[in-house]
Amino acid sequence: EDQVTQSPEALRLQEGESSSLNCSYTVSGLRGLFWYRQDPGKGPEFLFTLYSAGEEKEKERLKATLTKKESFLHITAPKPEDSATYLCAVSRGGANSKLTFGKGITLSVRP
Amino acid sequence: DAGVTQSPTHLIKTRGQQVTLRCSPKSGHDTVSWYQQALGQGPQFIFQYYEEEERQRGNFPDRFSGHQFPNYSSELNVNALLLGDSALYLCASSPRGRGAETQYFGPGTRLLVL
Numbered sequence: 001e002d003q004v005t006q007s008p009e010a011l012r013l014q015e016g017e018s019s020s021l022n023c024s025y026t027v028s029g030l031r032g033l034f035w036y037r038q039d040p041g042k043g044p045e046f047l048f049t050l051y052s053a054g055e056e057k058e059k060e061r062l063k064a065t066l067t068k069k070e071s072f073l074h075i076t077a078p079k080p081e082d083s084a085t086y087l088c089a090v091s092r093g094g095a096n097s098k099l100t101f102g103k104g105i106t107l108s109v110r111p
Numbered sequence: 112d113a114g115v116t117q118s119p120t121h122l123i124k125t126r127g128q129q130v131t132l133r134c135s136p137k138s139g140h141d142t143v144s145w146y147q148q149a150l151g152q153g154p155q156f157i158f159q160y161y162e163e164e165e166r167q168r169g170n171f172p173d174r175f176s177g178h179q180f181p182n183y184s185s186e187l188n189v190n191a192l193l194l195g196d197s198a199l200y201l202c203a204s205s206p207r208g209r210g211a212e213t214q215y216f217g218p219g220t221r222l223l224v225l
Binding site: 034036043044 | 115117142144146151152153154155156159167169199201203205210211212213214215216217218219221
């Protein structure tokens with residue numbers, strides 16, 4: 001069965017203090033690894049799709065990387081508006097394309 | 112370009128009742144998936160619809176059923192509601208072909224069962 005584990009559960013940073021969020025996964029035949037941002041009471045907002053080990057993608061202060069066993073979401077010089085829950089998910093793709101999510105990491109950035 | 116839309120935004124029901132939630136996919140998308148998200152948890156896959164048929168189903172009882180219409184919109188029906196069905200219900204859509212693996216989520220419907 002596909003499994004996704006995210007750590008830490010919660011992270012508190014000072015504005016400007018860079019850090020990384022971890023996502024470890026077990027899946028047979030990875031088709032894609034996905035990062036989403038979710039604000040309280042809202043639906044997940046798509047950030048990145050990573051397809052193969054060694055791939056990296058960037059968007060503003062966020063950079064996602066992928067290895068064969070885990071993914072990292074690096075946050076450089078975070079701002080208070082980066083406070084949210086960050087979700088990681090995996091998919092096998094094709095006819096079996098459901099997303100399997102981790103529990104998420106709640107990030108709080110203090111001004 | 113309108114994103115995924117869901118209705119209603121909030122809903123309160125009592126145990127034993129039935130509920131129908133609605134979803135319109137993002138323009139150009141033909142596949143719709145439904146997820147249940149309990150408080151403090153990641154979304155759990157319920158089922159996926161493609162070409163008006165259920166293509167894949169997660170570990171949810173038969174009380175959860177769905178439908179997809181020719182215009183790709185979808186409904187989620189839950190019968191005989193239980194207190195444990197209280198959650199945020201999310202609809203996600205994805206396109207055919209390139210990028211089909213990436214799912215885009217709507218704002219969700221918050222269901223409270225009393």
